[in-house]
Structures are given as C-alpha cells and as structure tokens.
Amino acid sequence: MSATMTNTGAAGHTASHDHGHHDKTGTVIFGFWIFLMSDLIAFSLMIANYADAEWHGIANGPSPHELFSLGLPTIETMALLISTFTFGICTLGMKYGASMKRTIGWLVLTLALGAIFLGIELYEFHEFWTDGNTPQVSGFLTAYYSLVGLHGLHVTSGIIWGIILMVQMKHFGMNDLLKSRLVRLGLFWHMLDIVWIALFTKVYLMGVLS
Amino acid sequence: MSHINSDKGMDSGEYKHAMARYVWGFALSVVLTLAGVVIAGGGVFGASLAWSIVGILAIAQLIIQFWAFMHVDLSQEARPDLYLVMFTFLIIILMAAGTVWVLADLASRMGMGPGGMTGM
Numbered sequence: 001m002s003a004t005m006t007n008t009g010a011a012g013h014t015a016s017h018d019h020g021h022h023d024k025t026g027t028v029i030f031g032f033w034i035f036l037m038s039d040l041i042a043f044s045l046m047i048a049n050y051a052d053a054e055w056h057g058i059a060n061g062p063s064p065h066e067l068f069s070l071g072l073p074t075i076e077t078m079a080l081l082i083s084t085f086t087f088g089i090c091t092l093g094m095k096y097g098a099s100m101k102r103t104i105g106w107l108v109l110t111l112a113l114g115a116i117f118l119g120i121e122l123y124e125f126h127e128f129w130t131d132g133n134t135p136q137v138s139g140f141l142t143a144y145y146s147l148v149g150l151h152g153l154h155v156t157s158g159i160i161w162g163i164i165l166m167v168q169m170k171h172f173g174m175n176d177l178l179k180s181r182l183v184r185l186g187l188f189w190h191m192l193d194i195v196w197i198a199l200f201t202k203v204y205l206m207g208v209l210s
Numbered sequence: 211m212s213h214i215n216s217d218k219g220m221d222s223g224e225y226k227h228a229m230a231r232y233v234w235g236f237a238l239s240v241v242l243t244l245a246g247v248v249i250a251g252g253g254v255f256g257a258s259l260a261w262s263i264v265g266i267l268a269i270a271q272l273i274i275q276f277w278a279f280m281h282v283d284l285s286q287e288a289r290p291d292l293y294l295v296m297f298t299f300l301i302i303i304l305m306a307a308g309t310v311w312v313l314a315d316l317a318s319r320m321g322m323g324p325g326g327m328t329g330m
Binding site: 025026030033034037040041044045047048049051052055056070074077078081082084085088089092093094095096097098176179180183187190191193194197198200201204205206208209210 | 213214215216218219220222224225228229232235236239240243244246247249250251257260261264265267268271272275276278279280290291294295297298301302305306307309310313314317322
C-alpha cells in the first residue's frame with residue numbers, strides 16, 4: 001500500500017510541472033481535506049462520549065426515549081440534506097462556467113436552508129431547556145447539548161463563511177481564488193451533512209428505540 | 211482531486227453526467243433517511259433489529275454521500291482522498307470504539323448498570 005502511495009505522489013509531482021496553477025489549487029483543496037478529516041475524528045469522539053453518557057449517565061433526568069420525538073428532527077434533516085444538494089448544484093455550475101448570479105443564487109438558497117436547520121435546532125434546545133432539561137441535569141444532557149451544539153456551531157460558521165464569500169464575489173468578481181474558496185466551503189458543507197447522518201441516526205433514531 | 215474550472219459548458223454531456231451523480235446521491239439519501247425514520251418510529255420490527263437496520267442504513271448513506279457529493283471513488287484522481295478517508299475511519303474505529311469499550315468496562319466495574327446511577 002505504501003508503494004502505491006509513493007507512486008501516486010510521484011505522479012502528482014510530475015503533473016505539477018505541467019499544470020503548476022491547477023496543481024497548487026489541488027494541493028490547497030487536499031490540505032483542506034486533511035482539516036475536514038481531523039474534524040471528523042473530533043466529531044466521532046464526541047459521539048463516543050455521547051454513546052457512553054446516554055448509556056450510563058441518565059442520573060435523575062429523562063432518557064433519550066422520553067426526551068426525543070422524530071417529527072422536527074426529520075424536517076431539520078431534510079432541510080440540511082436539500083442544502084447539501086443545492087450546494088452541489090452551485091459548485092458544479094461554477095466549474096462549468098455558470099454566471100456569478102446563478103452561483104450566488106444557489107448559495108443564498110443553500111445558506112437559507114442551513115438557517116432553517118439551525119432555527120429548528122435552536123427551537124428544540126429552547127423547548128428542552130424551558131422544560132427544565134438543562135445540561136446540568138445529567139451526563140446524557142450535557143453530552144447531547146455539546147454534540148448537537150458543536151455541529152450547529154459548524155453550520156453557523158459555514159453560513160458566516162458563505163456570506164463573506166458572497167461579499168467578496170460582489171466586490172472582486174469571480175476569480176480562481178474565490179472559486180477555490182467556494183469549492184472548499186462546499187466540501188465543508190457536504191461533510192457537515194455526512195456528520196449529521198451519524199448524529200441523526202445515533203441521537204434521534206436510536207434514541208427513540210432505546 | 212477536485213478542479214475548479216472545466217473547458218466545457220453547462221450544455222455539455224460531461225456536465226449532465228456530473229449532475230446525474232448529485233441527483234442520484236440526493237435521491238438515495240432522501241430514501242434512506244425516510245426509511246430510517248419509518249423503521250425507527252413505525253414499531254414494525256423489534257427494537258434491537260430496528261437498531262441494527264437504521265445503523266446499516268446510516269453507513270450506506272455515508273458511503274453514498276462521500277461518493278456523490280465529495281467525489282470519493284475508485285478513480286486515480288480521487289485516490290489520495292480515498293486513502294485519507296480510509297485512514298481517518300481506521301483512526302475513528304480505534305479511538306471511538308476504544309473509548310466506548312473503556313468507558314463501558316469502567317461503568318460495569320463501578321456497578322453502574324444501563325440507566326445509570328438512578329437513586330444515588
């Protein structure tokens with residue numbers, strides 16, 4: 001396996017002499033991939049922590065089965081799933097020479113769906129909180145708020161990043177640097193939906209089954 | 211690895227081919243998500259069987275989304291990304307499963323059954 005990787009590396013090196021500019025973009029995007037995967041490891045450990053707290057850390061608080069219902073989380077999941085699709089339409093069109101207006105349009109739709117996702121999540125937090133189910137109640141609730149909240153924080157930063165990119169597009173016009181940034185935000189957004197599959201399944205689907 | 215520019219336009223077959231991958235990814239994700247909700251909420255299967263099925267559906271959707279949206283496949287171009295993802299999941303299995311194992315073992319030695327320290 002290591003020999004294969006060395007070969008791929010050598011091929012990549014040769015290619016860099018032919019298309020220096022493209023390869024630099026490729027390197028930057030691969031570097032961003034490494035960040036995304038380290039983020040994925042962080043999320044997986046938060047899920048491991050949650051799995052333990054849900055099992056042994058109920059204390060005198062509610063169990064996942066008593067706390068969760070599937071209605072709102074399903075709508076929330078659909079909003080994020082549609083948004084990862086619309087982001088795909090946005091970046092794919094950009095690659096094939098779509099107008100900046102089209103690119104920004106799909107990006108606005110994506111970020112709006114992200115905001116809907118976040119709104120539902122905050123509404124649920126508020127409902128739980130006002131029922132007295134605060135993070136202090138049990139290890140399970142601490143793990144729940146920190147795991148789902150960490151994901152929500154990522155979505156929030158993705159929305160802010162997208163708004164900043166739109167301002168830059170309006171200001172500088174579309175160029176290769178902004179395209180590369182948009183592709184990286186796209187990868188970030190797709191990864192957030194992949195993380196959400198795991199969260200939705202572990203926290204909500206398996207939660208109501210517990 | 212992803213590129214940011216193509217020589218072809220949005221009316222090209224290459225664009226339509228690439229778009230089909232997104233549409234497939236989205237459609238399959240919707241089906242798998244709704245199937246998971248129905249199985250978890252419907253009560254047709256027993257709890258432990260339903261638990262296993264939604265777990266398998268989630269892993270399937272995970273692979274589909276890596277393929278459709280993040281362009282990880284068996285092509286030479288995507289090979290570095292594929293190796294990176296595989297290594298990441300090796301680390302995740304070691305660290306996350308190891309964490310759950312150690313904490314569950316600790317809990318059983320401390321006499322904390324499922325449901326926790328109720329009444330303490």
